[in-house]
Amino acid sequence: MAVILRIIGMVLQRRFLVTAVVLCTAATVGIQLYLPRLFGRVIDDVVAIAGGGTLDKSTLITLAAIIFGLWVARGLVSFGLTYAAETLSQQVAYSMRNSFYDHVQRLSFSFHDKHHTGDLISRAVTDAEGIRFFVMFGLLRGPFFFALYFGIQGMLIWIDWRLGLTVACVMPFLLAYVIGTRRQVRQIWMRIQRMMAELTTILQENLTGIRVVKAFAAEPFEVGKFDPKNQEVAEESVRATRVRARTNSVLGVSFMGLAAVILGYGGYLVTQGSLTIGELAQFFLYIEALALPVSMSGWLVNSYARAVSSGQRMFDILDTPSPVEESPKAVRLPSSKGHVVFDKVSFSYGDGTEALTDVSLEAKPGQVIALLGAPGSGKSSIVSLVPRFYEVSSGRVTIDGVDIRDVTLDSLRRNIGIVQQDVFLFSARMRDNIAYGRHDATLDEVVAASKAAQLHEFLSGLDDGYDTWVGERGVNLSGGQRQRVAIARALLLDPPILILDDSLSSVDAETELELLKALELAMQGRTTFVIAHRLSTVRKADVVLVMENGRIAERGTHQDLLARGGLYRQIYELQLRPQELVSDDVQVNGHPAMQTQVPPGRCG
Numbered sequence: 001m002a003v004i005l006r007i008i009g010m011v012l013q014r015r016f017l018v019t020a021v022v023l024c025t026a027a028t029v030g031i032q033l034y035l036p037r038l039f040g041r042v043i044d045d046v047v048a049i050a051g052g053g054t055l056d057k058s059t060l061i062t063l064a065a066i067i068f069g070l071w072v073a074r075g076l077v078s079f080g081l082t083y084a085a086e087t088l089s090q091q092v093a094y095s096m097r098n099s100f101y102d103h104v105q106r107l108s109f110s111f112h113d114k115h116h117t118g119d120l121i122s123r124a125v126t127d128a129e130g131i132r133f134f135v136m137f138g139l140l141r142g143p144f145f146f147a148l149y150f151g152i153q154g155m156l157i158w159i160d161w162r163l164g165l166t167v168a169c170v171m172p173f174l175l176a177y178v179i180g181t182r183r184q185v186r187q188i189w190m191r192i193q194r195m196m197a198e199l200t201t202i203l204q205e206n207l208t209g210i211r212v213v214k215a216f217a218a219e220p221f222e223v224g225k226f227d228p229k230n231q232e233v234a235e236e237s238v239r240a241t242r243v244r245a246r247t248n249s250v251l252g253v254s255f256m257g258l259a260a261v262i263l264g265y266g267g268y269l270v271t272q273g274s275l276t277i278g279e280l281a282q283f284f285l286y287i288e289a290l291a292l293p294v295s296m297s298g299w300l301v302n303s304y305a306r307a308v309s310s311g312q313r314m315f316d317i318l319d320t321p322s323p324v325e326e327s328p329k330a331v332r333l334p335s336s337k338g339h340v341v342f343d344k345v346s347f348s349y350g351d352g353t354e355a356l357t358d359v360s361l362e363a364k365p366g367q368v369i370a371l372l373g374a375p376g377s378g379k380s381s382i383v384s385l386v387p388r389f390y391e392v393s394s395g396r397v398t399i400d401g402v403d404i405r406d407v408t409l410d411s412l413r414r415n416i417g418i419v420q421q422d423v424f425l426f427s428a429r430m431r432d433n434i435a436y437g438r439h440d441a442t443l444d445e446v447v448a449a450s451k452a453a454q455l456h457e458f459l460s461g462l463d464d465g466y467d468t469w470v471g472e473r474g475v476n477l478s479g480g481q482r483q484r485v486a487i488a489r490a491l492l493l494d495p496p497i498l499i500l501d502d503s504l505s506s507v508d509a510e511t512e513l514e515l516l517k518a519l520e521l522a523m524q525g526r527t528t529f530v531i532a533h534r535l536s537t538v539r540k541a542d543v544v545l546v547m548e549n550g551r552i553a554e555r556g557t558h559q560d561l562l563a564r565g566g567l568y569r570q571i572y573e574l575q576l577r578p579q580e581l582v583s584d585d586v587q588v589n590g591h592p593a594m595q596t597q598v599p600p601g602r603c604g
Contacts, residue, residue, distance in 0.1 A: 003311035004304070010092050011135055017088040021140050024081035029147045031074045033155060036285035038067050044278030081144070089136035097128045099318060108324035109389045110349065118201025123313050126196050130189075130310030138303035145293035145300065152290045159279050163266055167258065167287070171294065174254055178297045181243055185302050188240045190309045192233060199229045244302065251295050259287060323391045326409050333407040336400045336415050338365040338496035338527030340386060345395035347381055354393070355381040357550045363543070365496070368528045370538045372571055373547030379531045381550070383499045386529065387416045399497070416497045417490030417526075419519075423482040430459055431466040434488045441492055452521055453488035455481070491522055498528040500537075535572075544568065 012018060042063050104111075104120060153171070157164030206213065206222050213222055262283055269275035340363040347356040356378050363369045371379040384390050385397055388404050397404050404412055414437075425433050434449060435441040446466065450456040458481060462468045470477070477485070490498060500519065520540070532538050539558045546554040546561070546568045553567050561568035 020084040027077040040278035040282035085140040093132035118204040119197040122197035127310035134307030149293040332411040367542040370541035377547035417495035449492040455484040
């Protein structure tokens with residue numbers, strides 16, 4: 001019930017449309033109840049004329065004109081009711097989807113680590129539609145059906161209490177049967193929505209990784225994974241349809257039986273003179289009208305059950321707090337000098353295992369900090385805490401002496417440029433992808449950043465230049481080209497702090513040399529954190545931090561750490577030294593290097 005009350009609260013915020021729905025509902029019910037009375041009167045008048053009585057023809061014409069006018073009015077108010085209800089339901093769904101999307105954008109990485117993309121898409125689309133259906137049909141049209149039901153029951157008893165009570169005694173059993181399906185339908189819809197989320201996840205992962213699927217000829221495997229889930233959704237949907245069809249059949253047979261009883265008993269009352277033919281005709285017209293709210297009660301129950309499950313899934317996300325919350329007293333971080341300090345920082349991703357334990361480090365303005373270590377040693381955790389993608393468990397991270405928890409997230413992240421290993425490009429123009437972090441950037445600024453990233457020459461050679469359209473996820477670009485876009489995107493922010501998240505691990509040696517020229521210029525005058533697996537990066541670092549099991553095992557320069565003969569020496573012999581031989585070979589063979597350009601801002 002709490003879910004339904006929250007949805008009702010969203011509806012009541014739109015008072016004008018709610019008022020329009022109420023007025024149209026009242027008018028529609030009033031006309032629906034009055035029309036059978038007029039028909040019955042006309043029938044009695046015609047019967048009186050057929051029996052030799054007299055009646056002014058103008059009266060019949062007037063009654064016919066009134067009936068016609070009411071039919072027209074009914075059509076108009078019915079249109080108004082449908083239009084207002086649909087508009088209101090669409091506005092609620094629009095607001096719900098916007099709130100959902102906005103909230104998901106603001107949730108921290110820890111939330112997205114635990115939730116499948118397909119499940120979130122299903123909630124934003126399928127569940128929002130379930131809520132819209134309830135608002136449109138159950139909440140706004142429901143009062144019309146209830147008012148019509150009780151109004152007709154009252155009219156039947158008023159015409160003839162014996163026939164009216166007969167109908168009144170039968171209806172509760174039919175309603176009880178329909179309402180009895182509520183639990184079953186609700187359980188079915190919960191299963192369908194859960195299955196749809198799983199199906200969407202499979203579909204999303206398949207389409208995203210379609211090249212991997214084709215590379216390994218895994219199409220049959222993927223079909224075999226998709227088909228059972230799809231079959232489950234189809235079977236559950238058929239089961240829900242079977243319940244509704246069974247309900248409709250029971251109602252149809254019941255109303256036909258009730259009509260037969262009324263015809264027999266009502267005909268007897270007509271012969272006894274206690275009921276007129278027109279009144280009997282009214283009974284049949286009212287019974288026909290009564291079938292609508294009774295049969296629709298099944299749909300009302302269905303919409304209610306679906307709204308409870310859909311609303312619960314939506315509100316579960318909307319009510320999820322982000323572990324990274326912006327303080328109400330947060331202030332904007334001005335353009336910083338880039339002095340970053342980790343003060344006894346510990347951090348856990350939430351599974352109880354600490355990713356970092358008592359880490360203290362200092363990155364002075366302009367320094368390059370290289371992070372080395374085995375997978376899971378804590379390198380990515382350190383660079384993820386600087387822009388506050390996650391919240392520290394204990395200790396604090398400061399920039400220029402200010403705790404990053406005391407500044408706004410927007411101002412913090414605008415002081416940090418990030419070049420990630422897995423570069424994500426949007427389906428948009430090249431210039432739009434480069435200017436993603438600064439949508440107000442001019443073309444000249446985009447070009448300057450591209451030159452600094454060694455990207456301008458490539459873009460200038462394209463037919464459409466900077467207006468070239470990038471395919472989905474940038475699949476029509478090489479790995480090196482995508483990395484250059486990421487570097488240009490970061491440089492356009494002109495950040496005092498730069499994070500290079502293993503940016504060279506996926507490129508060949510020749511491309512690495514070209515990118516290093518761009519990165520060396522990018523790092524000038526900036527505090528830079530580098531997750532490194534390449535010797536070329538480590539040798540030029542001011543401080544090398546060797547991570548092991550979430551702790552800093554060693555720190556120092558490349559030469560100092562080599563001389564110690566510890567863990568860094570082992571990494572050097574096994575991983576870094578072979579790269580040095582490859583890099584030397586590339587340079588000896590004289591591969592052409594791209595012309596060095598001066599980046600904007602601090603590097604200019």
